[in-house]
Amino acid sequence: xxxxxxxxxxxxxxxxxxxxxxxxxxxxxxxxxxxxxxxxxxxxxxxxxxxxxxxxxxxxxxxxxxxxxxxxxxxxxxxxxxxxxxxxxxxxxxxxxxxxxxxxxxxxxxxxxxxxxxxxxxxxxxxxxxxxxxxxxxxxxxxxxxxxxxxxxxxxxxxxxxxxxxxxxxxxxxxxxxxxxxxxxxxxxxxxxxxxxxxxxxxxxxxxxxxxxxxxxxxxxxxxxxxxxxxxxxxxxxxxxxxxxxxxxxxxxxxxxxxxxx
Amino acid sequence: xxxxxxxxxxxxxxxxxxxxxxxxxxxxxxxxxxxxxxxxxxxxxxxxxxxxxxxxxxxxxxxxxxxxxxxxxxxxxxxxxxxxxxxxxxxxxxxxxxxxxxxxxxxxxxxxxxxxxxxxxxxxxxxxxxxxxxxxxxxxxxxxxxxxxxxxxxxxxxxxxxxxxxxxxxxxxxxxxxxxxxxxxxxxxxxxxxxxxxxxxxxxxxxxxxxxxxxxxxxxxxxxxxxxxxxxxxxxxxxxxxxxxxx
Numbered sequence: 001x002x003x004x005x006x007x008x009x010x011x012x013x014x015x016x017x018x019x020x021x022x023x024x025x026x027x028x029x030x031x032x033x034x035x036x037x038x039x040x041x042x043x044x045x046x047x048x049x050x051x052x053x054x055x056x057x058x059x060x061x062x063x064x065x066x067x068x069x070x071x072x073x074x075x076x077x078x079x080x081x082x083x084x085x086x087x088x089x090x091x092x093x094x095x096x097x098x099x100x101x102x103x104x105x106x107x108x109x110x111x112x113x114x115x116x117x118x119x120x121x122x123x124x125x126x127x128x129x130x131x132x133x134x135x136x137x138x139x140x141x142x143x144x145x146x147x148x149x150x151x152x153x154x155x156x157x158x159x160x161x162x163x164x165x166x167x168x169x170x171x172x173x174x175x176x177x178x179x180x181x182x183x184x185x186x187x188x189x190x191x192x193x194x195x196x197x198x199x200x201x202x203x204x205x206x207x208x209x210x211x212x213x214x215x216x217x218x219x220x221x222x223x224x225x226x227x228x229x230x231x232x233x234x235x236x237x238x239x240x241x242x243x244x245x246x247x248x249x250x251x252x253x254x255x256x257x258x259x260x261x262x
Numbered sequence: 263x264x265x266x267x268x269x270x271x272x273x274x275x276x277x278x279x280x281x282x283x284x285x286x287x288x289x290x291x292x293x294x295x296x297x298x299x300x301x302x303x304x305x306x307x308x309x310x311x312x313x314x315x316x317x318x319x320x321x322x323x324x325x326x327x328x329x330x331x332x333x334x335x336x337x338x339x340x341x342x343x344x345x346x347x348x349x350x351x352x353x354x355x356x357x358x359x360x361x362x363x364x365x366x367x368x369x370x371x372x373x374x375x376x377x378x379x380x381x382x383x384x385x386x387x388x389x390x391x392x393x394x395x396x397x398x399x400x401x402x403x404x405x406x407x408x409x410x411x412x413x414x415x416x417x418x419x420x421x422x423x424x425x426x427x428x429x430x431x432x433x434x435x436x437x438x439x440x441x442x443x444x445x446x447x448x449x450x451x452x453x454x455x456x457x458x459x460x461x462x463x464x465x466x467x468x469x470x471x472x473x474x475x476x477x478x479x480x481x482x483x484x485x486x487x488x489x490x491x492x493x494x495x496x497x498x499x500x501x502x503x504x505x506x507x508x509x
Contacts, residue, residue: 175371
């Protein structure tokens with residue numbers, strides 16, 4: 001018995017060493033392949049330092065007027081995409097959740113659809129859409145709606161699958177129809193999660209909208225991209241500060257709203 | 263007087279192969295207070311749910327008011343369900359909405375799809391719901407959220423929801439199984455006296471034989487999905503009880 005235990009412990013130890021060695025080997029291999037080294041990191045570090053402090057700073061606050069428009073665009077795009085995405089996802093989620101889906105077939109189709117929407121990154125959608133719609137906020141908006149549908153359908157469906165079926169049964173027992181059951185038994189349980197996830201998606205949209213702006217989706221991202229190309233770094237740094245401010249403001253507002261409602 | 267409810271050769275086997283009911287027959291007349299006893303898993307819950315079609319029976323017939331509910335269309339089933347109030351062991355209130363709204367939910371079967379879905383209840387329904395809550399001693403709790411209430415209060419809301427349907431029949435599935443003895447007694451008193459006063463027929467599933475004997479006009483014992491006893495409470499002997507509760 002004692003021997004067997006020792007043997008097992010030795011095996012465990014050996015396994016741990018093997019895993020550690022494998023990780024180390026993979027790290028070395030990857031860094032060699034990509035030419036990564038710490039000296040390189042420091043060289044680049046000093047370059048970044050110089051770039052930020054001499055080219056970017058101080059931000060050119062006289063350009064605020066030019067950037068207010070794009071900043072508002074960023075907020076509009078994210079908000080519209082969240083609202084449209086949330087309502088379309090809500091409808092889809094009812095078909096995607098086991099508890100509310102009318103048939104298994106529809107459930108599988110909706111799930112596959114939302115998975116495709118979700119797993120293609122927003123950036124790729126934006127690049128594709130630029131070909132169809134040209135540069136501008138429409139592209140940013142549609143790209144964000146598509147990924148919002150992908151993420152939110154799944155999130156909402158999971159909320160719907162966790163609802164208390166006892167409450168649903170009780171409402172069915174009163175003689176309520178399918179839509180009445182959805183309205184009176186499912187919705188009250190669904191609302192807190194629905195609001196929470198939608199607000200979180202708004203935050204994600206604001207962050208993502210700056211990235212898709214860079215490939216032509218409009219808003220602050222587009223202004224940043226343009227500024228970099230024209231070497232107007234001090235305007236770019238102002239735009240970045242505005243992005244950070246907008247993100248912080250949304251986080252603050254959404255957390256307040258969440259506290260109020262939930 | 264014709265029977266309000268007649269159950270003929272009712273059988274239910276679930277899709278996973280469990281047999282819950284294997285041939286149940288009985289009739290219930292208007293005004294009866296029937297208590298169904300039996301051990302856990304004997305098929306009591308399934309039996310109640312077959313009556314209002316929350317569970318689809320595999321075989322047999324359930325005649326409610328001379329209509330076979332097992333052959334009814336979905337709109338007929340809805341009409342039938344609104345005549346049958348149901349009370350649950352875990353109350354099954356909509357926790358996040360007010361007590362009043364929970365009671366109003368009992369009106370859904372009478373409303374059109376749109377107003378029902380949006381929860382636009384009429385003034386008359388609201389007034390009626392408040393009256394019912396007053397009757398159950400819940401007038402202080404009308405605007406509270408349902409999950410703020412104690413267990414006993416929640417079950418009284420459950421009774422109020424069933425009453426707002428203005429039902430002919432109330433089905434109560436273990437209404438006191440998650441309550442303490444004192445609260446249990448008060449709930450049973452409420453249920454019993456209301457059914458008496460309003461002439462509502464009632465079928466209650468219970469674990470406790472002593473409670474069954476106290477309130478029932480008739481007791482039905484279910485053992486392994488069949489009727490093992492059907493008679494007056496005083497006919498229920500120790501021997502029969504043992505038979506009903508044996509594994």
